[in-house]
Structure formats: structure tokens, C-alpha cells
Amino acid sequence: MSRQSTAEKKIAKFDPIYHNRVVNMVVNRILKHGKKSLAYRILYQSLTKIQQKTEKNPLIVLRQAIHKVTPKLIVKSRRVSGSTYQVPMEIRSKKGKVLAIRWLLGSSRKRSGRNMHFKLSYELMDAAREKGNAIRKKEETHRMAESNKAFAHYR
Template sequence: MPRRRIPKKRYLSPDPVYDSRLIHMIVNQLMKKGKKSLAFRIFYSTIQQIGETTEQDPLIIVEQAVRNATPLVEVKAKRVGGSTYQVPRAVAPERGTALGIRWILSACRNRSGRNMVTKLTNELLDASKKMGNAVRKREEIHRMAEANKAFAKSRV
């Protein structure tokens, strides 16, 4: 964390096709080695596949999936004396969204399947139904925060 000035927050422009900031956040996390056009191609194919399988608006399903994977609390390690405590704390909305997106993408990368489009489609559909590894990770974090609620008085 910087000692002198707080860095200016950079705001993301919406994506060109759907005019959504959330999609641009997902594409930026999906991108590897600066290949943004490939990331856009993968994600737009995913959205098209979601629309074909569910016959609903795919943007609503993607938003629901990210919302279901977004944590409300997280635990942060704090050292007191010689021991380390896991202190639960609330998550800012922007950080929560970023964590949810990161968990969805890591879960779909670990998934078995042929290509990234089908893996991402299945993970987003599972997350929108409150299933899948990303939602399981969120529930695990919430359980850890609930278990360590006694240390909430010693905020970080």
C-alpha cells in the first residue's frame, strides 16, 4: 500500500458489443498474454452458446452467475503476538465482483472439457443456478468467516 498518495481509480469502458462494464471486466480477467481479441472471441462465443441453450437473455444469466459467486465477507490474516488470526471483514462491492469473476474463471480453467468456450459456458450456467466450484468457494469463504466471527472485534 502506498504511503504518500492514493492511486487514482481507473474506470473501465464498456465493451463494444453489449455496452457492459461487467463483460469488459470478465474479458480482461480471461485474457492471457495481452491477447484481448482472442478473449473477446471466446467470451462472445460463450454468450452465444448460453443464449442458444437457455433461450433467455445471456447477459442476465452472466450477471446472475457473477452475483451468485460474489462474496459478501472475506477473512484476512492478522498477527497478534505470536499467533495468526483469521479476521472476517466485509468486502467492498467492486472487490467482491472482481473476486467472483476470478473464481468463476479459475473454476472453468480447472474443469475438464474440450475447449474454453464450453467450459466457461458450463461454469457460468452452474453459477447462475447456485452450483459449481465458484459458488462452492464463496460458501467456503462465508463458512470460514462465520467460524472466526469471534475475532471480528480485532479488525484489521
């Protein structure tokens, strides 16, 4: 019997306030040094800041930001007969969502300022409006994949 059928799949858990899996994914990516309560506080403060600024449901803004930053193509390095090629590959939606969350948090950490919840809230609002560094990262990745389309047969 193969091990694949007996292995359990990971089930994403819900966060305590919004009961949303996406919020829990973001909290787990914010997490540093095992301080989950601090990660929850940062995200919840940024969501309340979004609600005050936009007067919309902050979960909708969060979903829009992640959806607009999610890439469809990525570029992977493949070594073929001594040469390394940048090969464009399509990715699944779950991997794209993970990349989008990582890019959003990375670009919010690079913003100037001390308060992470301010930086995260403004980055999420910018991404929902299709601005910001995370959107630029997605466009850059798509541009790289488009320019290396000739190497797609090395998949």
C-alpha cells in the same frame, strides 16, 4: 495540496458488442499473454452458447452468475502478538465482484475439456442456478468467516 484530489479514478471501459462494463471486466480477467482478441472470442462464444442453451439474454445470466458468486465476507490473516488469526472482514461490492469473476474463471479453467468457451458457458449457467465450484468456493469462504467470528475484534 494532497495527491488524492488530483489523482484520476480509473473508469471502466465498455466492450464493443454489448457495451457493458461487466463484460469488459470478464474479458480483462480471461486475458493471458496480451491476447485480448482471443479473450473476446472466448467470452462471446460462451455468451452465444448460453443464449442457445437457456434461451435467455446471456447478459442477464452473466450478471446473475456474478451476483450469486459475490461474497459478502472474506477471511484475512492478521498477526497479533506472535499469533496468526483468520479474521473475517466485510468487503465492498466492487472487490466482491472482482473476486466473483476470478472464482468463476478459475473454476471454469479447472473443468475438464479443451474448449474454454464451453467450460466458461457451463460454469456461468451453473453459477446462475446456484451450483458449481464457484458457488462452493463462496460458501466455503462464508463458512470460514462464520467459524472465525470470534476473532472479528482483531479487525
